[in-house]
Amino acid sequence: MKNFLSLCLLAFLSATTVFAQNKKEVLMTIDGKPVYANEFERVYSKNLDLVQDESQKDIDGYLQLFIDYKLKIAEAKEQGLDKTADYTKEFSKYRDQLSRNYLFEDKVAEELAKEAYERGKEDIDASHILIRADYEALPQDTLAAYNKIKGIRERALKGEDFSKLAKLYSEEPGAKERGGDLGYFSVFSMVYPFESAAYKTKVGEISPIVRTSFGYHIIKVNDKRARQPKVEVSHIMISDKKGARDFNPEERINEIAAMLKQGENFESLAKQFSDDKNSAVLGGKLKPFTKGDLRAPEFEDAAYNLKNIGDISKPVKTDFGWHIIRLDEKLPMESFDQQREELEKKVNEGERSKIVTSATNKKIKEKYGFKKEASYLPFFDTYLGDDILKRKWEMTPISSNDDKVLFTIGDKKATYSDFAKYITERQKSTRPYKLKESLLVDFYDEFETNELKDYFKERLEFENEDYAAILNEYRDGLLIFDVMDKNIWQKGKNDSIGIQEYYNKSKQDYQWKQRVDADIYAATSEALAQQVLKMLGEGKTSEEIKTTLNSDAKVNVIITPGVFEIDQRELPENFEIKKGVSKIYPSHDSFVVVNVNEIIAPGPKSLEDVKGKVLSNYQNDLEKSWMESLHKKYDVEVNKKTLKHVKKQLK
Secondary structure, X not given: OOOHHHHHHHHOOOOOOOOHHHOOOEEEEEOOEEEEHHHHHHHHHHHHHHOOOHHHOOXXXXXXXXXXXXXXXXXXXXXXXXXXXXXXXXXXXXXXXXXXXXXXXXXXXXXXXXXXXXXXXXXXEEEEXXXXXXXXXXXXXXXXXXXXXXXXXXXXXXXXXXXXXXXXXOOOOOHHHHOOEEEEEOOOOOOHHHHHHHHHOOOXXXXXXXEOOOEEEEEEEEEEEEOOOXXXXXXXXXXXXXXXXXXXXXXXXXXXXXXXXXXXXXXHHHHHHOOOHHHHOOOOEOOOEOOOOXXXXXXXXXXXXXXXXXXXXXXXXXXXXXXXXEXXXXXXXXXXXXXXXXXXXXXXXXXXXXXXXXXXXXXXXXXXXXXXXXXXXXXXXXXXXXXXXXXXXXXXXXXXXXXXXEEEEOOEEEEHHHHHHHHHHHHHHOOOOOOXXXXXXXXXXXXXXXXXXXXXHHHHHHHOHHHHHHHHXXXXXXXXXXXXXHHHHHHHHHOHHHHHHHHHHXXXXXXXXXXXXXXXXXXXXXXXXXXXXXXXXXXXXXHHHXXXXXXXXXXXXXXXXXXXXXXXXXXXXXXXXXXEEXXXXXXXXXXXXXXXXXXXXXXXXXXXXOHHHHHHHHHHHHHHHHHHHHHHHOOEEEOHHHHHHHHHHHO
């Protein structure tokens, strides 16, 4: 998704609306097209605190930035970027998100989120029996499935072993091996009707028959337990994805584990050796999480297996590398307000969304008036060929005599032709259907919902000034992104010759500091560091030193070879740059000796070393030239009388 929100801070979000035009004070024109004073007043007041350059905080300075912004919008429209499919799709997506704040569905979503929060306090251990019957099954097959599950439930209620019944009759894959056992699950883990039945059934009891998209179920609840709250941990990570390393990651993590057992400080080791740089500077501390939050189940399991505050895990392997984890805190359960945003997102993305949609549609119909006209099934059952089931149906024009009105919402009529166009597009992304009638029912429900919401959003832009202003901010923000992407970012990124020429002209701006090719020895005590000094003086290799001073039971020294800039964190503070073996430096509860093999003088970095920074600077130059061309291309005239009035108003 385009991250245009940060862009908008730079682009000075516009707020042009139908309401802004009521106040006919024209601040300026761009090729004769008016820009109104209250648009400028709005963005100036809104964004003034975001402007970092003090010279641009006065109205005249800010006006120049505003003109640049409006020129970019004008150029985006000149290039037709407001008509592209990507732009239309992105804008529609943002409009949907924004309108949720005004639609009635938020209230319903909030109630379902509260229900989910309460359910989420428990995990449920349950078993189930499934008799398959999807929503497209023939009536006689549906009835047969229902009668079958009904008979099984009666036998279970009389005391027959539930697991044996599941092995005999359940049509769930793997039922014969597991006996219907699902283990522990919590809210959002199962389809909503199944989840609801499980939470409403007491421990030891069997649920009523439940219908889902899979078929008919009965559920036996074996246990309910309180869900685990979040934990806070610190970790030390050694990545095994960091290219060709000069040491073995597994060996390094085992060395660190041994040092921790010897009583070395966890935070100091994390700062010195952890490859997770974001947490390393904090002594390895991570944000609180619960199971399922991270993309590393092995890490989560290891963290939750730690019982007491301060307990430290054995080395744990994940997709990110090797970790040692320390339990820092077990947190209380979060409040509803703390979880609200995440819960409402899940409500609106899952099966619960159908409940939200139904309630929202009802409210819109009541607000604007809704009337159903002609039935769609008799006509469309004949009009649609069977190739719709293969997603290859092609629409043929509907005559004016046949093109009836399906329904009316407010002053808008939805016709057979409108529905047919919807079917044409919708079939491309539909799931396979067996029956044309089932497809039509689902497509009509979707079509009606879309028409109702679109009408609501259209009216909202006329009825609500704040909504209209914010919506236009999204509209223009997306245009700014697209015009910059096309004319600056992609152009710069793909111009390898231009980047090389820019680098050649400015390579003096990209310089290495003084560097050393060195081996860094971190010892656990000053006495051991003295031994390192002695052995280096005797000409011992780093491998010989490690073998002598470390053992399987105890790690006394860790060696890090590499090339380091003089202020790099691996080197001790106030390190004296000279070739050969250094003195002993205290550093992060260790004692460090550095054997400098070579001193590398400051010099230019290669283009490959600084390509990202060079590209950014090159694009800035492109933008500067581009803006100069826009000022020449468009005729901008500022109304000095209106500007004077604006200054008076804002002061």
